[in-house]
Amino acid sequence: MTANDARRAGTPVRPEHGLRPLSELQALESESIHILREVAATFARPVMLFSGGKDSVVMLHLAAKAFWPAPVPFPLLHVDTGHNFPEVLSYRDEAVAFYGAELKVASVQDYLDDGRLRERPDNQRNPLQTVPLLDAITEGKHDAVFGGGRRDEERARAKERVFSMRDEFGQWDPRNQRPELWSLYNGRHLPGEHVRVFPLSNWTELDVWDYIEAEKIALPSIYYAHERDVVLRDGMWVAITPVTPARDGDSVEHRSVRYRTVGDMSCTAAVLSSASTVHDVITEVGLSQLTERGATRADDRLSEAAMEDRKREGYF
Amino acid sequence: MSPTLQAERSALAQGRRTLLRLATAGSVDDGKSTLVGRLLFDTNSVLTDTLDHVEQVSRRKGLHRADLALLTDGLRAEREQGITIDVAYRYFATPARKFILADCPGHVQYTRNTVTGSSTADVIVLLVDARKGVVEQTRRHLAVASLLRVPHVVLVVNKIDLVDFSEDVFNTIATDFALLSRSLGVGDSRVIPVSATEGDNVVSRSARTPWYDGPTVLGFLEHVDDTFVAAGSDFRFPVQHVVRPQSAARAPWAASAPEVDGDYRGYAGKVESGRVRVGDEVVVLPRGSHARIEGIDTPDGPLDLAAAGQSVVLRLDADLDVSRGAILASTEAPPAPTRDLHGTVCWLAERPLAVGSRVLVQHGTSLTKAVVKSVEGTLDLDFEVGSVPGWQATDRLQLNDIGRVRLALAAALPIDSYREHRGTGAFILVDETDGWTLGAGMAGPTPLHTASPGPVTA
Numbered sequence: 001m002t003a004n005d006a007r008r009a010g011t012p013v014r015p016e017h018g019l020r021p022l023s024e025l026q027a028l029e030s031e032s033i034h035i036l037r038e039v040a041a042t043f044a045r046p047v048m049l050f051s052g053g054k055d056s057v058v059m060l061h062l063a064a065k066a067f068w069p070a071p072v073p074f075p076l077l078h079v080d081t082g083h084n085f086p087e088v089l090s091y092r093d094e095a096v097a098f099y100g101a102e103l104k105v106a107s108v109q110d111y112l113d114d115g116r117l118r119e120r121p122d123n124q125r126n127p128l129q130t131v132p133l134l135d136a137i138t139e140g141k142h143d144a145v146f147g148g149g150r151r152d153e154e155r156a157r158a159k160e161r162v163f164s165m166r167d168e169f170g171q172w173d174p175r176n177q178r179p180e181l182w183s184l185y186n187g188r189h190l191p192g193e194h195v196r197v198f199p200l201s202n203w204t205e206l207d208v209w210d211y212i213e214a215e216k217i218a219l220p221s222i223y224y225a226h227e228r229d230v231v232l233r234d235g236m237w238v239a240i241t242p243v244t245p246a247r248d249g250d251s252v253e254h255r256s257v258r259y260r261t262v263g264d265m266s267c268t269a270a271v272l273s274s275a276s277t278v279h280d281v282i283t284e285v286g287l288s289q290l291t292e293r294g295a296t297r298a299d300d301r302l303s304e305a306a307m308e309d310r311k312r313e314g315y316f
Numbered sequence: 317m318s319p320t321l322q323a324e325r326s327a328l329a330q331g332r333r334t335l336l337r338l339a340t341a342g343s344v345d346d347g348k349s350t351l352v353g354r355l356l357f358d359t360n361s362v363l364t365d366t367l368d369h370v371e372q373v374s375r376r377k378g379l380h381r382a383d384l385a386l387l388t389d390g391l392r393a394e395r396e397q398g399i400t401i402d403v404a405y406r407y408f409a410t411p412a413r414k415f416i417l418a419d420c421p422g423h424v425q426y427t428r429n430t431v432t433g434s435s436t437a438d439v440i441v442l443l444v445d446a447r448k449g450v451v452e453q454t455r456r457h458l459a460v461a462s463l464l465r466v467p468h469v470v471l472v473v474n475k476i477d478l479v480d481f482s483e484d485v486f487n488t489i490a491t492d493f494a495l496l497s498r499s500l501g502v503g504d505s506r507v508i509p510v511s512a513t514e515g516d517n518v519v520s521r522s523a524r525t526p527w528y529d530g531p532t533v534l535g536f537l538e539h540v541d542d543t544f545v546a547a548g549s550d551f552r553f554p555v556q557h558v559v560r561p562q563s564a565a566r567a568p569w570a571a572s573a574p575e576v577d578g579d580y581r582g583y584a585g586k587v588e589s590g591r592v593r594v595g596d597e598v599v600v601l602p603r604g605s606h607a608r609i610e611g612i613d614t615p616d617g618p619l620d621l622a623a624a625g626q627s628v629v630l631r632l633d634a635d636l637d638v639s640r641g642a643i644l645a646s647t648e649a650p651p652a653p654t655r656d657l658h659g660t661v662c663w664l665a666e667r668p669l670a671v672g673s674r675v676l677v678q679h680g681t682s683l684t685k686a687v688v689k690s691v692e693g694t695l696d697l698d699f700e701v702g703s704v705p706g707w708q709a710t711d712r713l714q715l716n717d718i719g720r721v722r723l724a725l726a727a728a729l730p731i732d733s734y735r736e737h738r739g740t741g742a743f744i745l746v747d748e749t750d751g752w753t754l755g756a757g758m759a760g761p762t763p764l765h766t767a768s769p770g771p772v773t774a
Contacts (some may be wrong), residue, residue, distance in 0.1 A: 021542050022625045023542025024414045027335040033627040034586045038557040041640055041681070064569055066584075066627070068615040069576040070561040150407045151530055158404040177402060178753040179428055179664050181435040182742045184678050202416055204407050254429075 025211055031060065031183075032199040035162060036066040036146075038185050039197050043144035046197075047137070050076035052084075052092035052104065052263045054219055055148030058208055059199055061217050063146075064099045075102040077140075079133050081125035082109035083243045083265045091220040098218075106136040123243075124267045134170045137194060144187065152204045158176050162201045168192040205260075209285055213278040214302050223281065225258045225273045236269035260285075333411070336542055339433030341426075341461065342443030343453035347474045349663045350514035350770045351443060351642065352419055353384030355534065358519035361408035362387055384512075403429050412538050417441075422453060427716040430457055431662045433754050435742070439540055441533070443472045446509070447477045450492040456697045459705055463660065463695075463718065463764045465738050468540050469505040472533060476525065477511040483527040501765040505541075508533055528549040549624070551590035551598070551646040552732070552740045554680035555583045558639060559629050566623045570615040581585065581628035582613060583638055585681070588739035591623035592630070600636055601643045601730035602653035603669060607632040641682030643730050643740065651740065653728035656758060657686065659734035659759040660695075660734075663713035663751060669721070669745075670712040675754060677725060679743040685726040686745075692720040695766065706767035713755075720762065733760030 022030065039289045041048050048063065063072045076096060080089075096103045108128050111117040117128050137145060153160045164172060168272040178186060187195050190267045200208070210220065229240040231250045235256055240246050243265045257270035258281070356362050370386045377383070400657040406417040418433035421428075433442060440461040444454050461469060471493050479485045490507040497505045508517055509525050510533060516522035519534045531539065559582040567573065575599075592598065596609045611631040612619040622628045630644065637643075645651065656679065663669055673688040693707040695718040713719045734741030745755040 021334045022623075024333045024335045027625055030586060030625055030627040034556070037584055037627075038681075041557045057330055061569070064567065065615045067559075068567065068570055068629075069580060070571060084331065100567060117344060152407045158406065159402050175404065179432045179756070181744055181753070181756045182739070183436070184744045186678060186746055186751065186753050188676070188746055190750055202405070202407070204409075204414075205415075206409075293564055 025214060028203055028207055029065075029211070030125065032059075032062045033066040033200045034183060034195065035185065036063050036286075039144050039187065040067065043195070044188050045140065045142050046074040046144040046146065047077045047104075047140055047142040048072075048074060048146040049148065050092070050096070050101075050227045051077050051148075051262070052078070052088040052095065052220055053148070054208055054212065054223060055150065055200055057219060058097060058203075058211055059146060059148045059218060060095065060099055060101065062199060064101075068105050072099065075104050075140075077104045077106065077133075077136055077145075079106045079129045079136070080220060081129060081264045081266075082107065082112070084127050085220070085222055085259075085262060085265055087222050088220045088278060091218075094117070095218070104136065104140070106132040108132055119194060122266070126264050126267050130170065134182050137170070138258065142196055144191070146197050146199060148200055149198045150200050150203050150205070150208075151198075160198065160201070162299065163187055163197055164196040164198065165189060166194050166196055170194075172196075190216065206282070206285055209278065209282045213282060220262055222262060223260045225256050225276045225280075228257050229253070230255050230257055230270060235271075237272060239265070241265050328735045333409075334413055334542060335416065336413050336439065336537065336540070337418070337437050338441055338537065339420055339430070339437035339461075339466070340441045341420055341430050341442070341457035342432070342727040343422045343451060344357050346422075346443045346445045346448075347385075347512045348419075348422065348443050348605045349385035349387075349713055350383075351441075351472060351474060351510070351518065351533075352417065353387040354386055354512045354515060354518045355417075355739045356406060356408050357384055358515065359408045359534065361406075361409060361607065373440060397492060400408060402691050410534065410538055415537060422457070426457065428664045429720070430460045430555055431464060431664070434461045434466050437461075437464075437466045437646060437757065438542060439468040439470060439537065440466045441470050441472060443474050444489060446473050446476045446482075446485055446489065449485075449489045450496060450701060454493075454698060455496060455701065458496060459500060459695075459697050459699075459764060460718075462502050463662075463758070463762070465734065465763050467503055469502050470533065470536055471505065471507045472512075473507060474512050476516065479512050481509070481516075481522075481524045483525075486525075486528070492641060492701050499702060499704050499765060506530065506536055508536065522682075526691070529672065532613065549589040549737065550589045550649060551592045551596070551644075552588040553583075553585050553592065553598075553630065553644040554682075555638060555640055555642045555644065556585045556681050558582075558585050567615075572617045573615045573664075573763075574611075574613060574618050581635075582611075582631045583642075583644070584627075584629050585644075586624050586627045587624050588680070589624050589737055591621055591643075592620075592646075593621050597647050598632075598644045599650045600638055601645055601650060603637070603727050604653075605634070605636050605641070606647065607631075607634040607636055618717050626717070641680070644678055645730070650738075651732045653730045655725045655728045657719060657723040657725055657729065657731060657743075657759060658741070659723075659756075659757045660762045661713065661719055661758075662756045663715060663717045663719065663754070664756065665747075665754040668714050669719075669755065674724075674748055676746040676748050677723065677729070677743050677757075679729050679731055680740055682729065683725075683746070685748070686723040689722045689724050692722065694719040695762075696762075704765045704767055721757070731759045734758035735760060735763045 163185050229252050230237045231252050238244050246252050256274050258273040260268050275284045371382045374383045404419045408415050412708045420429040420433040473489050486509045509519045509528050595608050599606050609632040612622050613629040671688050675686050677684050677686045694710050696706045696708050699705050700754040741759045743757040
């Protein structure tokens with residue numbers, strides 16, 4: 001009896017001895033590579049957002065694997081807030097060269113300098129990224145924009161598709177999303193619209209770390225424990241930097257800390273940690289009792305629906 | 317390191333932890349959100365800040381304990397209106413498995429949501445309220461899940477505490493469900509008595525159901541057989557793109573990658589079903605030319621064998637005209653390319669589908685124009701336990717209808733029967749103008765037991 005005959009007879013078919021399903025990481029990697037290839041094959045001008053943060057590094061690594069032995073067939077885009085950690089910026093340029101990619105930079109500082117944007121009263125620059133990002137998408141005529149967002153990060157993201165349609169203002173309409181069926185990703189769109197694509201949708205924070213360990217991917221140094229002057233504000237450890245100087249009455253402490261996300265210095269806090277290797281970090285992440293955004297991102301604490309609001313406005 | 321985490325790390329280090337995809341279905345107020353919240357909570361997948369938030373909101377609502385259903389709240393409108401709008405994806409893990417759960421709302425647009433969730437699911441988790449038993453929504457959801465060929469079904473008989481943990485009530489529901497599953501042709505099913513609010517039989521075994529000796533919900537999910545997910549199905553490989561690097565420089569990040577020269581030509585894609593070995597003969601569809609697999613390449617090094625789910629680059633021993641949209645298939649029973657596509661379509665759009673409608677058909681990695689030749693009736697999901705869905709004559713499909721449709725294609729597609737091939741038997745219908753996803757299609761005979769082989773043409 002052949003496999004087909006057995007199935008037609010309603011008997012479940014057993015794989016031959018020794019053939020097992022893919023491991024979790026193999027399955028996630030393969031799914032992401034499939035998504036990356038679909039986008040490159042069906043869009044005219046994709047671009048990949050790249051900050052040097054761990055999710056974007058994993059995404060770049062997957063892109064390099066997806067198109068090997070050819071180079072990554074689209075440019076990378078970094079929206080530089082002007083408040084980036086210097087360690088992350090130097091890492092960014094090294095990683096771009098290592099993977100043989102091309103980088104474009106959109107600068108929030110340029111927009112502030114020529115008056116197209118103004119500083120916010122709270123000095124946070126993450127919300128200011130939206131305008132330079134949308135301008136860069138328009139100027140580059142990009143019809144697909146890869147982001148490193150994961151559905152486990154935040155509750156609004158749990159509802160987002162792998163292919164997420166955006167209008168010309170970059171807005172996400174959570175009540176009007178296309179159904180996404182099987183692995184048939186549909187990127188057809190009207191002129192002026194573009195598609196945000198999230199190849200890491202089904203990864204969790206722990207998956208990302210496991211993969212970094214398995215693939216021996218280099219990261220910016222501030223993901224690992226280092227000594228820094230920090231101050232405790234609103235339950236978060238804020239580093240003393242030119243952007244976030246000590247205030248009167250602060251009790252500055254010298255502590256061993258690391259970062260779980262490496263966004264803008266003005267809104268990214270550290271966690272106390274002695275994790276100096278990927279393995280230590282995985283142990284810590286596996287045991288930690290705080291979600292990474294909740295622990296360290298001031299911009300998500302603005303309101304109960306902070307991420308949802310920023311997504312609607314065209315943030316990733 | 318905790319013992320659980322240690323077990324988790326060691327399973328992962330050996331590459332043993334696998335991925336299982338679930339979809340939930342249930343009707344309003346049967347406690348689905350609470351069950352999902354309970355699974356997340358009891359597998360330690362909820363972190364302190366999220367739980368603090370849920371406790372705060374619960375207190376504000378005047379509840380005296382955390383309402384676990386709030387863990388699955390997504391959008392502002394959902395919190396404000398107390399409803400669930402769309403499919404949400406949740407993640408939890410045990411040492412043996414990682415689970416991706418598509419949480420499908422039961423009431424609004426249940427067809428659209430259940431079809432979406434079921435399309436990728438290995439297991440469907442169906443809920444009923446123990447006080448109500450198998451209801452109309454249960455029959456509909458199960459019919460949709462079996463239409464989409466979800467391999468396993470687990471029926472959670474929730475709120476068993478509200479019927480005093482009665483074995484009789486449970487047995488009546490289990491008997492109804494067994495009859496329903498048998499008549500619909502559901503492969504593997506299981507029934508579990510649960511109180512999601514109290515935690516009975518979700519993750520921990522309940523002492524209050526001594527008459528039940530089966531697994532808990534999590535225990536079932538951890539041990540359900542996932543081997544035939546990648547199983548001995550026929551080899552299918554939709555080509556995503558042709559790999560022809562201009563230069564042959566070795567990338568510094570790919571130390572174990574094979575040497576590549578300027579003449580390299582390979583085909584990138586993901587094995588959709590079955591497996592392939594170096595030396596195997598394959599047929600290139602829709603053209604029908606034959607070749608042998610010369611190499612299976614990845615940047616991690618060459619492979620002897622690639623199986624369902626793996627993204628690889630295949631090289632052939634013959635110089636053939638292969639481009640995106642082609643399917644490499646085993647030479648045993650390959651699908652015959654056809655311009656006459658007959659199948660079952662779940663219609664997911666407000667605008668109706670009628671004879672003469674022009675759409676795009678997306679199948680594998682190809683996209684082709686199509687025109688609707690006939691609409692042959694819709695499935696009537698209002699059927700009683702013990703009977704099967706029947707057909708109603710119609711000339712158009714409306715939102716949430718499931719119907720038989722015949723399409724004429726502009727180009728021949730090598731499309732399998734969905735009954736045998738969940739990957740290459742599936743297609744979607746796309747609006748030519750605005751790109752909207754209009755419908756989900758399954759080629760070949762309706763993959764569900766129905767009253768007759770098909771509808772009578774209207």
